[in-house]
Amino acid sequence: MNAIILSIGDELTSGLTINSNAAWLGQKLSALGIHCRLQLTVGDDQAAIVSAIRQSIGTCDVLIISGGLGPTEDDLTRGSLAQAMDEPLVQDQEALRDLEAFFERIKRKMTDNNRLQAMRPRSAACVKNSCGTAPGIIARCGGTHIFVMPGVPKEMKAMFEQAFQPLLQAAAEGVVRQITRLNTCGAGESWIGSQIADLMQRGANPAVGTTVHDGIVSVRIYASGPRDQVAAMIAEKTAAVRQRLGALIFSSDEITLDAAVTHELLQRHQSVATAESCTGGMVAMMLTNIPGSSHCFKQGWVTYSNESKAAELNMNPDLIKKFGAVSREVAGAMATLARCAARTTWAIGITGIAGPDGGSPEKPVGLVYISIAGPKSDDELYIRTCHFSGDRQSIRLRSSQMALTLLRLKLLGLDPDAILPP
């Protein structure tokens, strides 16, 4: 089976938005063993959309379209599809009822433009959108299956996985491609690469590679093979990578660092509190990202000013005077005092210099102290001195990720200094 991906939007042709949807769909199709033979991208221009659809109909098994289903004047995909299929647009009664119910639920008035979102080519069907208002469309024309989805990535992904992937899975046969990702935090990409260099030979199957995304280094393992063998091929190579990287791996596939840490806490019925300075609430936000986190996250302080560290955490002001707000001593006190005040199993303290201002030769931008106070004894306290590079955003993100990583290793009963490269 082969496919064409058609992406629609002026923001794509003008380069304002990078077309990550097409890459995501390409990966999904690959995994299903479907060859993407062409990607097309056109702007919000009916003639161009109609021409791209006509060019695709009859020349591929599957045409996947995303974008242009919104409620405004520049959303032209429905009309263009009908024109390319030589069919009139008709109102879909069920989709209209769903839309009306949606607006009823969020207590907003439905506009006439929203009503247009429930139109479809006569022989086509509407597909429910679980995360937004615009229904998708499924159609068949000239031997080509046509799937139309919204361009908003979250809505597109949910609709593809819920509605279209099962249909494609059933239709695709034989050789499949499977990908597994092992996610690490706490070591750089080149260090991770050096630990598994011999597993990364080019042309091997399964192939092993590394990627970095938002500070998380992932090891990807791809295998191509018969449907009944590919899982075993992946499992063997995965075991080899796990043996090398051990506890640096916090999850596989889509599981995020915050989810992995929250899971470890919930599983042990343990709780955590945070006292943050340079990360400004980011660690608390990560620890409350996951449903159910209210069972393990109790309380957070964002003590951005020196006065707030003293007033809210009952910190001895002399400590800040003597060592400075950015110091091992203050980081340690933040965790110890937060754990005590919130009566939690664990607490995290962070203080550092996120920049761009505020650095000095002794305490440069990127210097961050992270401490973990724990339950073993009243004075159990781990403190790590970190030097992060990059801009303010990445220093804040790396600091928060390192804090979660240190908490995770302590939860597992491990010594972070024995696991993380210096």
Add this chain to the structure above:
Amino acid sequence: MNAIILSIGDELTSGLTINSNAAWLGQKLSALGIHCRLQLTVGDDQAAIVSAIRQSIGTCDVLIISGGLGPTEDDLTRGSLAQAMDEPLVQDQEALRDLEAFFERIKRKMTDNNRLQAMRPRSAACVKNSCGTAPGIIARCGGTHIFVMPGVPKEMKAMFEQAFQPLLQAAAEGVVRQITRLNTCGAGESWIGSQIADLMQRGANPAVGTTVHDGIVSVRIYASGPRDQVAAMIAEKTAAVRQRLGALIFSSDEITLDAAVTHELLQRHQSVATAESCTGGMVAMMLTNIPGSSHCFKQGWVTYSNESKAAELNMNPDLIKKFGAVSREVAGAMATLARCAARTTWAIGITGIAGPDGGSPEKPVGLVYISIAGPKSDDELYIRTCHFSGDRQSIRLRSSQMALTLLRLKLLGLDPDAILPP
């Protein structure tokens, strides 16, 4: 003038690599006033490449090709271009000498495959590569200018800017395309669209369209015209949009909501504190994103448990017993008490149900109360009841964005209820 961008590589069609080259080129072409009417992406497959080039020749002024110029078996662009142009491949003597000199310099043996990199269609010319081995190609066929560049982003960008951009600039004869974006928060895309529907007529120049990205609805204004007029065209249309949307617009172009709010606070030498429940620190994180925010953000509380609301904010526990932790009364008390404890000009209080669990018929998932305590009098307090749709992540994000929006409107001395749609 109009252009087609053709990207070549299996890593693109399979989605392993996101096609950021096409977006970069789209922006460059827009800035030159050249309309990108189509982007095509095909794999390392000679038949597919030849077909894409043939389809483009004669249908656009400029065809920009990237990828497939390397020295390996799967680099097929040179041969495909010659085939599409019905010309033989010939050796370019100067490019060959450059290649030989390059390998001499790095003291490596030149392979036969490298020698192939100095081939070109007979009527074409080679273009020097300042950052790598593969020369580019410039050709003309069927009225279309053809520019071929390597796919490695650094080499592609350098070659485009050094060799092709000056040619295109001269050819584009002064017509340029300019884009401005006005960013709004607090109203949905369809509501924004309904306020400016008459400005969004299709085919107009400047053209007006809307996009949504991470909860922010932006109005984009594109104009094409002579270099000396386009700024005025944009300015006129921008003024018309601003007149309709007023204070809903928080910034233009790349300025984020957190930056806009931080700027308003700094400008007034005012300060803010936060008391968050369902957003778990996200508002504090946003208010500390921007360099210099330590001058206006003083302190944040993440009072996730009922006990922490009482203990840390000195909230009367009866309030929670009587009205529930998610109530107007508790939201109001959170802001008032946080402002008092942190001694700031403003404070934000948020409590709500981010889901997926914890909802009830009276208090469904998505119900969020946001309060702003202010400096006018001791009991100045604004409270808004919001109903957000979507999953946990988007409810948390929307709540945080709405909190910043409400603070922004109060900072400007405006009544949020008079500005935001109900």
